[in-house]
Amino acid sequence: MTANRLTRRAALSAGAAAALATVGAPAILHAQTATLKITTWGGKWGEIMKGELLPAFEKEFKCTVSADQAFPFVPKLQASPKSNPVYDVLHTNSNEQWNSLDLGVVEAKLDHKKIPNIADVYPYAISDKIVGVSIFTSAIGLGYRTDKGLKKPTSWKDLADPALAGMRGGYIIPVNSLGQCHLMMLGKIYGKGFTDLDAAYKALEALKPIKLVDFTGQMEKMLLAGEVSMGIIHDSGVLRYEGQNQPVDFAIPSEGVMALEQVLNVTPGSKVKELAYAYIDYMLRPDVQKRLSETVWYSPSNKKVKLDPKYDAKLFNTEAKVAQLIQPDWKWYNARKEEIDTRVTRLLKG
């Protein structure tokens, strides 16, 4: 009984200690240093950012970087006061930047004078299809198994091969930008152009039965596990397994690949705009670009980046290669997203 009482007391004391430690410990004192609030990805990208690149930036610019890896970024930005936004720099794919522009939570146009490295980017990185600046891109094409007797796909139409019934992979279009890109591509291939939705819907329905996933990571694993023999995926999702003896490869269809850009933009209400611009410029530096490119297999936007041969051979890092990239018109797509979501959900039901 006595032992029981002592144990209970010890347990309560431990609980109280944990309470104090939990409430008190994370009260990080930022002292007088400026804090730059950004969003960033997780996975390997996050490891390099948190482990190397952000500490180096903090040291050079004598600041603290608060990097949020927890989605969803845009709703959080939208819910915070515009005069004191939760982020200073928003990192998302291109479609979300267009959404953010509509919501008025990112700048319509970046001040290029404050980003010297922007002078060295490929035109696609600052084209009229981009809000902000694209610091990297992936190419959306076709991933396929090399051990299933399939010929390397040469066209987007190869995904419709009847032999792939039930073994082809796509995305839940309302929640995945790769699926949305593919829908636009179907309009171009089977209809009058990227905006030919009727042709796209018809072609999409012809792909049934098709396995659908939410995230690109799931598509990667379905390809690796052999649950699908061919699927829509970005090149980095396949190239990252290079040298690991996996029977998967990436194919660039002759009609072109869609660009999946990694875009940075500044929030209008940021109180540390100079630092925000400095961060964007830092992310465009050739050494920073090379480090990230060779970690996550993203194609760098800066033309001056010299990649090691194995990356140089595969990534989109020359004028000729980037010419194959097709940039989706997200402004057009987002304006119709609700209608498209309803239609494709009905089409792919079951």
Added chain:
Amino acid sequence: MSARSIDAGRMAYYVLNGAIITFLLTPIAIVAVFALNPTPYISFPPVGITGRWFAKFFATDDFMISLWLSLRVAVVVLLLSMVIGGACALALARGRLPGARVLTAFFMSPLMLPAILTGLALFQVFQLAELDRPVWGLIVGHTLVAVPYVLRTTLAVLANFDTRVEEAAASLGASPLRVFFEVTLPLIRPGVIAGGIFAFIVSFDQFPISLFLVPPKGETLPVVLFNYMKFDLDGAIAAASMVSILLALSVVLLLERVIGLKAYVKL
């Protein structure tokens, strides 16, 4: 005829229980299989046995930091929920408050609102107050949805509470404080503790509220797992799930050992 119907009834009882147990335990078994499968992707059937995913889980700083934070937050939420939920239940059941039923419904309302909206609303409040995202804000959010569990279980105990026991203690000269600590509290303890365990689990597994309230570099385990899944869907996720399940089980067993939970199973 009678014996046959009893046998049939017993058989149905066993079949039904077996089905329920299978239904509850199959997901855990599948997670265990994935956690031990050596392939770098989740696949079935397994091709071997490995401990590499557990090694990866324990060697990854993000997982360890978030696991420790989740545990600490859940302990604090457990304590706060027991105090707040227990006190509210006593006030509602015994305080002769006007509109007690309405107040009960009000306190239970966080369970009726989608948690993601609660998270978004709290996030907005903290932002407007320029508090950013403090860890105590996360604790407030978790406590908000955990208190109703303690409230409900304690009210259930209080519904069958014989107030004559308290009256007897008072008539024998015990002060109101002594009556509370030596009579009332021990009697309502089963409800408070049972609710506290729910509160711990609700907090430890909490995702929708945490999604909005976790600070940068201060993500809880469910949020870290969600983000990890978007980029690396490998066996480490299954290993993390196994560790979470074992930890939750350990807490229940620890409480049983320390507080004697077995005595309250009848609740």
